[in-house]
Amino acid sequence: MRIDFTSSRVLHVDMESGASRVISFGTRSAHLGGSGLAAALYTEYGLADAPADDPRQPLIFAIGPLTGFFPLMSKVVCGFRSPYTGEWSESHAGGRLALAMRFSGYDALMITGRARSLSCLVVGSRRVEMHDVHYMRGQDVFTAGKYMRRFGADRHGHRSSLRIGPAGENGLGYACINVDSFRHFGRMGSGAVMGGKKLKGIVVLGDGSFTLPEGKAYPALFKKIYSDVTGTDMMRKYHDLGTAENLLVLNELHALPWRNLQQTSDPQIDGISGERFAEQLLLRQTACAGCPVGCIHIGLLRQQFASDHEYLYKQVSYDYEPIFAQGSMLGITNASGVLALLDETEKVGLDCMSSGVALAWAAEALEKGVISEKETVVPLRFGDVHSFIAAMGHLVRGTNDFYRLLGQGAAKAAAEYGGEDFTCVLGQEMAGYATGEVFFVSQAMGFRHSHLDSGGYAYDQSAKDKDVDKAIDFLVDDEHKRVLINCMVSCMFARKAYTPERLQEALSSLGMTEAADALTDAGRMVQRERWRLKIATGYDVNAVRIPKRFKEVVTWKGPVDVAYMDALKQRYARAILDMAAAGGGEN
Ligand code: SF4
Numbered sequence: 001m002r003i004d005f006t007s008s009r010v011l012h013v014d015m016e017s018g019a020s021r022v023i024s025f026g027t028r029s030a031h032l033g034g035s036g037l038a039a040a041l042y043t044e045y046g047l048a049d050a051p052a053d054d055p056r057q058p059l060i061f062a063i064g065p066l067t068g069f070f071p072l073m074s075k076v077v078c079g080f081r082s083p084y085t086g087e088w089s090e091s092h093a094g095g096r097l098a099l100a101m102r103f104s105g106y107d108a109l110m111i112t113g114r115a116r117s118l119s120c121l122v123v124g125s126r127r128v129e130m131h132d133v134h135y136m137r138g139q140d141v142f143t144a145g146k147y148m149r150r151f152g153a154d155r156h157g158h159r160s161s162l163r164i165g166p167a168g169e170n171g172l173g174y175a176c177i178n179v180d181s182f183r184h185f186g187r188m189g190s191g192a193v194m195g196g197k198k199l200k201g202i203v204v205l206g207d208g209s210f211t212l213p214e215g216k217a218y219p220a221l222f223k224k225i226y227s228d229v230t231g232t233d234m235m236r237k238y239h240d241l242g243t244a245e246n247l248l249v250l251n252e253l254h255a256l257p258w259r260n261l262q263q264t265s266d267p268q269i270d271g272i273s274g275e276r277f278a279e280q281l282l283l284r285q286t287a288c289a290g291c292p293v294g295c296i297h298i299g300l301l302r303q304q305f306a307s308d309h310e311y312l313y314k315q316v317s318y319d320y321e322p323i324f325a326q327g328s329m330l331g332i333t334n335a336s337g338v339l340a341l342l343d344e345t346e347k348v349g350l351d352c353m354s355s356g357v358a359l360a361w362a363a364e365a366l367e368k369g370v371i372s373e374k375e376t377v378v379p380l381r382f383g384d385v386h387s388f389i390a391a392m393g394h395l396v397r398g399t400n401d402f403y404r405l406l407g408q409g410a411a412k413a414a415a416e417y418g419g420e421d422f423t424c425v426l427g428q429e430m431a432g433y434a435t436g437e438v439f440f441v442s443q444a445m446g447f448r449h450s451h452l453d454s455g456g457y458a459y460d461q462s463a464k465d466k467d468v469d470k471a472i473d474f475l476v477d478d479e480h481k482r483v484l485i486n487c488m489v490s491c492m493f494a495r496k497a498y499t500p501e502r503l504q505e506a507l508s509s510l511g512m513t514e515a516a517d518a519l520t521d522a523g524r525m526v527q528r529e530r531w532r533l534k535i536a537t538g539y540d541v542n543a544v545r546i547p548k549r550f551k552e553v554v555t556w557k558g559p560v561d562v563a564y565m566d567a568l569k570q571r572y573a574r575a576i577l578d579m580a581a582a583g584g585g586e587n
Helices: 036-044 095-103 142-149 187-196 215-231 240-251 267-272 273-282 320-326 333-350 352-367 385-397 401-406 410-417 437-445 456-462 466-488 500-509 512-516 519-537 560-579
Strands: 008-014 020-025 059-062 076-081 088-093 106-113 121-124 128-132 159-164 177-179 184-185 199-204 282-286 296-306 310-319
Touching: 008 121, 008 128, 008 159, 020 036, 020 187, 036 076, 036 088, 036 106, 036 159, 036 466, 059 187, 076 095, 076 187, 088 177, 088 187, 088 519, 095 159, 106 199, 128 401, 142 159, 142 199, 177 187, 184 410, 187 199, 199 282, 215 401, 215 500, 240 267, 240 273, 240 296, 240 320, 267 273, 267 333, 273 296, 273 320, 273 333, 273 456, 296 333, 310 320, 310 333, 320 333, 320 352, 333 352, 333 385, 352 385, 352 410, 385 401, 401 410, 437 456, 437 466, 437 560, 456 466, 466 500, 466 560, 500 512, 500 519, 512 519, 519 560
Parallel strands: 008 106, 121 199
Antiparallel strands: 008 020, 059 076, 059 106, 076 088, 088 184, 121 128, 159 177, 159 199, 177 184, 282 296, 296 310
16 A cells, blocks of 8 residues: 555544544644644534543554554654543553554544444454454453454454553542553543443554555665664663663662652662663563664563462563552562562553552551541551452442542542642642652643653752743743644654654655655644644643642752742743643644
8 A cells, every 4th residue: 555645544433333534634734643633633623522431432543654654653652632631641552553544544543432332342344243242351461362363364454452440440530551561551540431431452454565666765864863873872771771760779879769658768669670670580682663773671570379389471662661660669578579569460462561559559548547447448658568459449449438439540539538738649649759840740730640751850850940931931932842842743762763854854764755854843733733732622731730749859969949930830830821822723
């Protein structure tokens, strides 16, 4: 298939009727792809005035124009109305999905409506099928994955498999969508959106082909980028220890959250450091399709399942963020304990970061007597792996009112039971960077409430002054660069390889000169449209609050400067409103 570079090819499936159609959508040089394409599709087909859980709301998966053509263009943007905030949001994932979509011939998959019974959607270059899978109700992610292998097994292709666990079916605010093995659309509850559509799984067959560009420019540029990411030190750390190398560094800086952010450093770090994982538990590294780096670290989990010497082993992926959320934040100081918790969150289909941080709040609330074991059912204690695994089960099943609220986020549980001062929530459960004021403000107010919206954590570590304008200019400008990456949709780890100029070269080499020429302006427009959508779907930037716990943090720089943080907050709110109000354009 020759790809149409003027517009995007979108497959729309309505779960209610089972009907599907292919849409030639928008102008590529305006919406670009990925994040911009998802926002443009929601603007056209979404219902900003209807509630987030209205089944007519679209769930969108979008790749970028460079997907399948260049290394590390391996991610997919999932755009949806978040059940956690109600607002327009995004989550990104790797795995095989991006290439499977490219080989199936779609730039985006848009799903609306709710199926009559639990279903699995199978999408290929020449077929779209809905299968009744009511017998998979309540199945965990691993079992569902095994059942789903039979869908499309008769087709040769680059299949990718998405599914939800009981957390998504039960509508938890931070249920994730598991992608193939080890990858996830994690934050903001995309799994609950799938659950609301009675969509247990999606198989993308990747059963077509596409034509590569002729001429010398494309292969020469491919070679250059490939050698940059494999033949230099640019990506080395991601393959070596991986992001887990940050544990020792941030602990040393007094910037690693421990025990619900009651500490920022702990001498027991050696038990869960990246080095400890690598030396004792690392089995192998693996990669998303189309990535020559391979940053996904797989650890060995050995579990006794019967008396005498009966053991089973499992392969569990780990990274910095999961180790922070299910390790230091819960006071777990041994690597195998962290893997056991990560395996449990993977199985039930919960985002590991949000669930870990929410349970950390519950443990402190119990410790302080804000709640009792009547609520937690199990004696939650920092450092006790088994109590947190048991609590995860109560969370997913919604055993009582407390767990049902906690399943919508720590802030919602604290609003009912107390303990709001020590919720570690910055728009959503915090990411693992207690680096200071700029990061706290950037996550609390950022577009996805993610450490990936902009490099606030890096700014905290490098800035020598407290210049509010300079800090906010950095956040806005860095977000713009990341918007370009998110439109293409490259792995964020490759952002040094894919500068805006390099992205222009890549677009030109494929013949998309109009998109290349318009890239910077189009990026600004996508940035603006994303903020507009977030605000139109309920975001009040002036209502954001940062809990007291963040004002008590002490890092290597000393105590957090609350006046500086307040000034950053006000200035960032103005910048966001300015971005959303900037001039118009087409999608
Ligand atoms: S660097 Fe890691 S996350 Fe990024 S594309 Fe490669 S394997 Fe996937």
